[in-house]
Amino acid sequence: DNMFEVVNKKQVICTLDKKVKFDCDIEVQVGRGFKTGDENKRDGAPIGVIAIDSIFSPVSRVKYSVEATRLGQMTDFDKVILDVWTDGRIEPHDALLQASAILRHHLDVFVNYDDDAVGFEEAPAEQSEENAALKKLLNMSVNEIELSVRAANCLNNANITSVGQLALKTEAEMLKYRNFGKKSLNEIKDKLSELGLGLGMNLDPSLLTGAALGAPAAPRLGVEEEAPVGLADLIAQNLDQ
Secondary structure, eight states, rough: OOOOSSSTTTTOOOOOOSSSSOOOOOOOOOSSSSEEEHHHOTTTOOOOOOOOEEEESSSSEEEEEEEEEEEEEEEEEEEEEEEOOOOOOOOHHHHHHHHHHHHHHHHHHHHHHHHHHHOOOOHHHHHHHHHHHHHHHHHBBGGGGGOHHHHHHHHHHHTOOOOHHHHSOHHHHHHHHTTHHHHHHHHHHHHHHHHHOOOTTOOGGGGTTTTOOOOOOOOOOOOOOSSSHHHHHHHHHHHHH
């Protein structure tokens, strides 16, 4: 089916002890973290179905090292070197920035404790209802807005899975994706317009879940590597605040 692409083509599916024809149906799921084969078992599944462990994380390996460095004439500084490998669903640069943003979000409860403890005003009921409706809309799958096969394939290849993630993109960023042209761009703009949205929107991060915010062996991260645009830029801006 041309709606799907195997990004980790070196993934081992099975091992055969002799030359035979191998044929199987594989069920693909969306998830987070890790699930055991027992958790994947379904009641009433037909005979012959083999439930296996599932690893949903796109990060396959991380290595770090700490080395001495200097700043001007001062030499008593350290630097951290990170090597990140992914299975192809996300760029290593984006994976690192997303992980940093998630960690920062969890630590905000300690860093901004006093700020959160005073001056808190509850949002009006009408505003809360509007935010809830907008949040539901932004976190809706792009598959629900009935795009053409070509446009849907382009979004799938760009790892854009939600309406909110799409609305964060600018026209220039969209046109940089492979096989994405003006026709697909206009189609997406029309679909977003029907929802009261558009491209290049400045959205409140609290309205977006992790999915709405979001290649083989990874390159070594360094200053000479060109940073991806789009999601990485958004997270980097949050980290700089």
